[in-house]
Amino acid sequence: xxxxxxDLCGTTCTALPTGALWLPDHDTLCVSDLxxxxxxxxxxxxxxxxxxxxxxxxxxxxxTDITATKPKTVICLGDSFDDLDAAQSITDDMQNWLRTxxxxxxxxxxxxxxxxxxxxxxxxxxxxxxxxxxxFRHIATGQKGEVSGHYHPKYMVxxxxxxxxxxxxxxLILPAYGAYTGGLSAHAPxxxxxxxxxxxxxxxxxxxxxxxxxxxxxxxxRPGRFG
Numbered sequence: 001x002x003x004x005x006x007d008l009c010g011t012t013c014t015a016l017p018t019g020a021l022w023l024p025d026h027d028t029l030c031v032s033d034l035x036x037x038x039x040x041x042x043x044x045x046x047x048x049x050x051x052x053x054x055x056x057x058x059x060x061x062x063x064t065d066i067t068a069t070k071p072k073t074v075i076c077l078g079d080s081f082d083d084l085d086a087a088q089s090i091t092d093d094m095q096n097w098l099r100t101x102x103x104x105x106x107x108x109x110x111x112x113x114x115x116x117x118x119x120x121x122x123x124x125x126x127x128x129x130x131x132x133x134x135x136f137r138h139i140a141t142g143q144k145g146e147v148s149g150h151y152h153p154k155y156m157v158x159x160x161x162x163x164x165x166x167x168x169x170x171x172l173i174l175p176a177y178g179a180y181t182g183g184l185s186a187h188a189p190x191x192x193x194x195x196x197x198x199x200x201x202x203x204x205x206x207x208x209x210x211x212x213x214x215x216x217x218x219x220x221x222r223p224g225r226f227g
Contacts, residue, residue, distance in 0.1 A: 078112025078138025
């Protein structure tokens with residue numbers, strides 16, 4: 001299998017290679033930091049024009065994960081939109097695509113720092129939500145059993161930095177799911193202080209790969225003779 005399953009506070013969690021989290025006991029799919037409409041926000045604020053395809057690419061990935069898992073509930077864990085104006089800029093076709101994915105299931109928009117208010121795109125807007133032993137919110141507070149996003153964690157292996165889940169026995173931070181998102185190293189102080197001495201990373205990509213997080217940032221790979 002390409003996914004990786006682990007236990008968090010007694011709840012079975014499966015990290016998908018896309019960066020989505022599947023909770024089979026709750027029939028719930030969770031994604032974080034879609035940042036839909038980022039190209040629109042950048043154009044409005046800086047005049048820099050990026051290819052406006054990130055909404056389509058992100059929704060295509062989400063539709064694929066929904067088709068594979070068939071969740072009863074979808075949790076979007078904050079910063080689903082790059083700002084509230086970006087939520088209004090999404091084309092009618094993209095809005096209809098989103099509503100098609102919402103049909104027949106519970107859809108929860110968790111409040112993020114980029115999208116603090118409700119959006120008129122279906123679903124329910126919440127600050128946080130608790131399912132069994134786990135509480136879902138955008139920014140970690142250190143609470144036991146917390147699932148959060150916000151930091152866009154990445155981890156470097158063999159000279160390549162990849163979006164990654166970070167977790168220990170009591171906490172989990174999801175990678176950014178959106179197409180136009182950067183990331184923060186797992187070794188950054190703001191991230192390390194949220195975990196115990198032995199956190200794990202789950203690399204995303206073609207396969208979800210668990211690796212222990214080293215205590216120090218690995219040195220960059222030196223180029224070869226012809227590098």
